[in-house]
Amino acid sequence: MNPNPRQLKLLQHVHERHSSTVDELASRLGVTVQTVRRDVQRLSESGLLARFHGGVRLLNSTIENIAHHQRENLHAEGKRRIAQSVARAVPNDCSLLINIGTTTEAIAKALMHHTGLRVITNNINVAAILSRNQNCEVIVAGGVVRPRDHGIVGEATVDFIRQFKVDIALIGISGVEADGSLRDYDYREVKVSQAIISHAREVWLAADVSKFNRPAMVRVAHLGDVDRLFTDDAPPAPFPDLLAHAQVHCSVAADPAL
Known part of the structure; x- marks a missing residue:
C-alpha cells in the first residue's frame, strides 16, 4: 500500500x-x-x-527492512533536518563515501550546492541525485544492483571500495542497539558498509531517533567506530552515556517548532 x-x-x-x-x-x-x-x-x-x-x-523483524518507498516517507522531516545539518558540516573540495539508505539520499539532495566534491557511492539513487551537480564528480561502485532500492552490493563492490581512502564516510544504518552496535539486514550490504567505514578518515553516522533500540540481524560496526552522529532528536538512554564514552560528537537537528 x-x-x-x-x-x-x-x-x-x-x-x-x-x-x-x-x-x-x-x-x-x-x-x-x-x-x-x-x-x-x-x-x-x-x-x-x-x-x-x-x-x-x-x-x-530482525531479518527484513520495510520497503524503500515506505522508508522514504517515514520520518521524512527529521531526515531533511539531519541532511541539512550534515551538509552544513561537509566542506567543499573533499572526498566522500556514501552508502545505501533513504537518509543518505536526503543528504545527497542537501549537497547539491557544494563544489569540488568527489563522491564514491554504492547507492544508485545518490549517484543520480548528485550527478545533477555539475561541480561534483560521482563514482559508482560496481556489483549487484538490488531492485528494491537500487543499492549495489556484493564482493565486487567491496573490492571496488577498497581502492579508495576518502575524507569522510557518510553512512546510514537500520538500527542501533542498546549495546552500541550498528546493525543492518543484508549481510552483503553490511560487508560494503564495513569497507566504507574502514576506508575513510572520518565516519559520520546519520540516523533519525527511531533507529535507536531498533533490532536488525547483522552487525555492521559499533558507535566507537563513529566520529560524528547526526540525528533529529535527543537519543534515549542508554545512548548518551555510550556516545560520551566513545567520544562521539552528537549533532541534534531539532525541530525548530518544538
Whole structure:
C-alpha cells in the first residue's frame, strides 16, 4: 500500500514509541477510534505493523527492512533536518563515501550546492541525485544492483571500495542497539558498509531517533567506530552515556517548532 499522510503520521508515532494504543493514536491524530482501527487494519495487512488487543506495535523483524518507498516517507522531516545539518558540516573540495539508505539520499539532495566534491557511492539513487551537480564528480561502485532500492552490493563492490581512502564516510544504518552496535539486514550490504567505514578518515553516522533500540540481524560496526552522529532528536538512554564514552560528537537537528 501507499500510506496516506494520516497513516504516515500513525506509522511515525508507533516507530518512535515502538507501540501505541488505539485510543492514544486517535487522540494524537485528532480522528475517531474507528478511523484509527481502519488504518491499523490496512497497515497490518500490508505488513507494516502488528496488531494486538487495543493497540498496535512494530513488527521488530530482525531479518527484513520495510520497503524503500515506505522508508522514504517515514520520518521524512527529521531526515531533511539531519541532511541539512550534515551538509552544513561537509566542506567543499573533499572526498566522500556514501552508502545505501533513504537518509543518505536526503543528504545527497542537501549537497547539491557544494563544489569540488568527489563522491564514491554504492547507492544508485545518490549517484543520480548528485550527478545533477555539475561541480561534483560521482563514482559508482560496481556489483549487484538490488531492485528494491537500487543499492549495489556484493564482493565486487567491496573490492571496488577498497581502492579508495576518502575524507569522510557518510553512512546510514537500520538500527542501533542498546549495546552500541550498528546493525543492518543484508549481510552483503553490511560487508560494503564495513569497507566504507574502514576506508575513510572520518565516519559520520546519520540516523533519525527511531533507529535507536531498533533490532536488525547483522552487525555492521559499533558507535566507537563513529566520529560524528547526526540525528533529529535527543537519543534515549542508554545512548548518551555510550556516545560520551566513545567520544562521539552528537549533532541534534531539532525541530525548530518544538
